[in-house]
Amino acid sequence: xxxxxxxxxxxxxxxxxxxxxxxxxxxxxxxxxxxxxxxxxxxxxxxxxxxxxxxxxxxxxxxxxxxxxxxxxxxxxxxxxxxxxxxxxxxxxxxxxxxxxxxxxxxxxxxxxxxxxxxxxxxxxxxxxxxxxxxxxxxxxxxxxxxxxxxxxxxxxxxxxxxxxxxxxxxxxxxxxxxxxxxxxxxxxxxxxxxxxxxxxxxxxxxxxxxxxxxxxxxxxxxxxxxxxxxxxxxxxxxxxxxxxxxxxxxxxxxxxxxxxxxxxxxxxxxxxxxxxxxxxxxxxxxxxxxxxxxxxxxxxxx
Numbered sequence: 001x002x003x004x005x006x007x008x009x010x011x012x013x014x015x016x017x018x019x020x021x022x023x024x025x026x027x028x029x030x031x032x033x034x035x036x037x038x039x040x041x042x043x044x045x046x047x048x049x050x051x052x053x054x055x056x057x058x059x060x061x062x063x064x065x066x067x068x069x070x071x072x073x074x075x076x077x078x079x080x081x082x083x084x085x086x087x088x089x090x091x092x093x094x095x096x097x098x099x100x101x102x103x104x105x106x107x108x109x110x111x112x113x114x115x116x117x118x119x120x121x122x123x124x125x126x127x128x129x130x131x132x133x134x135x136x137x138x139x140x141x142x143x144x145x146x147x148x149x150x151x152x153x154x155x156x157x158x159x160x161x162x163x164x165x166x167x168x169x170x171x172x173x174x175x176x177x178x179x180x181x182x183x184x185x186x187x188x189x190x191x192x193x194x195x196x197x198x199x200x201x202x203x204x205x206x207x208x209x210x211x212x213x214x215x216x217x218x219x220x221x222x223x224x225x226x227x228x229x230x231x232x233x234x235x236x237x238x239x240x241x242x243x244x245x246x247x248x249x250x251x252x253x254x255x256x257x258x259x260x261x262x263x264x265x266x267x268x269x270x271x272x273x274x275x276x277x278x279x280x281x282x283x284x285x286x287x288x289x290x291x292x293x294x295x296x297x298x299x300x301x302x303x
Contacts (some may be wrong), residue, residue, distance in 0.1 A: 008049065013040040014052070015077055018070045019159040019277055022059040081281045089283035091122035096284045101130040101140065102150040105229045106271065109248035110150060110165075113295045125288070141276040142186070147285065148292070149274040161280055163289065165296040166248075168226045169268040170209075172241040172260040173233065173250065181242065185220055187264055190230070196224040196232060196241045209244060209267050233257060271296070 016026040017037070027037040044051055048069075053060040062070070099235055100111060103179060107129055118125050132151055133140070140146040140158065154160065172190070174181040181192060205222045213220055224241065232243045237256040244265075253259055273292055279285045 001164050003029055010040055010044055010047070011077065013037060014044050014069070017044075017053055017060075018062055018066060018073070020059075021053065021061070029201065040176075071099075078280075089287055091125070091287060093124065094122055094284055095124045096122075096288075097126045098147045098285070098288055099130060100148045100150065101129040101132050101137070101146045103132050105246055105249055106132075106150045108230060109246065109251075110271075110296050114292055117291060117295055121291070122287075123160065125284075139273070141274070144276070144278070147275065147279055148289070150271060150292075152269055153273065154271045154274060158228065159277055160274055161277065162274045163269055163293060165271045165273050167268060167270050168246045168248060170244040170262075170265060171247050171250070172242055172262055173236055173245055173253070173257050174260070175239065176256055176258050178240060178242070178258070181258065181260060182259060185260055185262065187213070187216065188248060191218040191220040192261065193221065194240060194244045195220050195222045196235060196243045197222050198227070198229050198232065198243075199225045200227065202227050209265070212267055215244075223236060251289060 013030060013032075014027070016029050017023070020026040020029060023037050023041065024034055027034045028036065041053070048065065050065040051063055052066045053062055055061075102111060111127065111129060113296075115127055118127065130146060131150070134151070137146075137149050137151070137154065138160065141149065150165070153162065153164075172181075172185070174193075180189070191205075191213060197205065197209075199205070199207070203225060205225050210220065210222070224235070226235070229245055229249055232245055233250070233254060235241060236243050237254060246269075250257070250259060273289060273296075275285070275289065
């Protein structure tokens with residue numbers, strides 16, 4: 001390949017084309033006309049002696065060579081942007097509004113400590129929280145309706161960025177003084193308790209925990225299905241119901257509750273921070289993502 005013919009703008013165009021896999025969308029992202037991007041794609045094909053992107057039923061599909069180029073190209077351009085970008089973002093004086101989409105559990109476990117940290121470090125940064133709509137994540141990030149998403153990992157999408165934040169585990173909670181709740185609870189004794197579970201979609205009485213129990217020959221007694229984790233501590237504290245809740249939900253458990261470890265319980269889930277390419281290089285957004293990772297990385301206390 002003759003690198004003397006290489007134009008940095010061509011590499012930026014290739015990055016956009018590999019992310020969008022559509023000439024029209026890549027042109028809009030680059031603020032160029034569609035014919036201009038088509039002409040640059042032709043030059044790229046000539047430079048790399050490869051079609052790079054070929055027509056498909058929906059948009060375009062990258063060739064094997066294009067897939068090999070995608071990772072190193074993105075890393076190289078990211079490093080160049082970081083070098084050239086102004087480093088004078090000052091959180092203390094910044095005026096920024098950021099929209100975050102997440103579940104109510106993430107609001108309590110991550111967004112609440114995030115806002116506390118922002119008041120101390122960046123009082124001019126405002127946070128708007130949206131309810132997480134899994135089917136609209138890509139659309140809302142691309143359109144700018146949402147800047148950041150906190151959720152379980154999504155299938156890999158070329159135009160979305162992701163950072164793993166933490167692996168969450170469950171802890172059993174019940175009211176203090178519960179007659180059948182004790183440390184070292186066996187799986188058999190656990191299954192016999194009266195359980196409340198969370199079904200985000202509503203109305204379901206089985207979760208992956210029940211699938212795991214069934215594989216071991218056990219079935220727990222689920223008497224209530226709730227739509228939100230935030231309701232659970234109150235109903236548990238006022239009854240003999242018990243519940244598995246994400247550990248970070250109870251950083252400061254109410255005095256009326258006890259938390260019990262279940263060493264035999266393997267189920268858990270990961271939480272990722274997801275954003276769109278359009279905000280990747282923004283200094284304020286980059287600082288905020290680092291703060292979210294810092295806040296989310298603070299491990300909860302053991303029961």
